[in-house]
Amino acid sequence: xxITLFTFAAAFTLCAEAPRINCVVDGDTFWMNxxxxxxxxxxxxxxxxxxxxxxxxxxxxxxLRLLGLLNAGPFTLEVSGRPTDRYGRALRVAxxxxxxxxxxxxxxxxxxxxxxxxxxxxxxxxxx
Numbered sequence: 253x254x255i256t257l258f259t260f261a262a263a264f265t266l267c268a269e270a271p272r273i274n275c276v277v278d279g280d281t282f283w284m285n286x287x288x289x290x291x292x293x294x295x296x297x298x299x300x301x302x303x304x305x306x307x308x309x310x311x312x313x314x315x316l317r318l319l320g321l322l323n324a325g326p327f328t329l330e331v332s333g334r335p336t337d338r339y340g341r342a343l344r345v346a347x348x349x350x351x352x353x354x355x356x357x358x359x360x361x362x363x364x365x366x367x368x369x370x371x372x373x374x375x376x377x378x379x380x
Contacts, residue, residue, distance in 0.1 A: 279314030292343040294354035296363040304374035314362040
């Protein structure tokens with residue numbers, strides 16, 4: 253059962269050095285009011301630590317798209333399953349008008365549904 257925490261509207265930027273208040277790290281991680289949030293329903297390609305140039309490029313596109321989605325207006329953050337991951341990030345599903353922002357990224361080919369593990373983006377991108 254999902255629990256809606258709050259509705260948010262904030263101005264997000266791309267994360268740089270500290271302090272990180274409202275900024276986007278990559279396609280599935282952002283800071284909201286100083287708390288690090290991981291989108292629980294998707295896996296996005298990496299930007300830093302990408303295994304190949306293609307993953308890094310898609311990761312940058314996904315990061316910019318998430319920035320645009322977060323800045324497009326109020327959204328809710330819901331707990332669906334575990335409240336935090338092993339890195340201490342808050343696990344949340346972000347929704348606007350009932351639709352997951354993660355689902356938007358998946359439908360646009362920028363992310364994949366979360367399957368409990370990371371995928372090999374370089375192999376997946378090579379067969380596209």
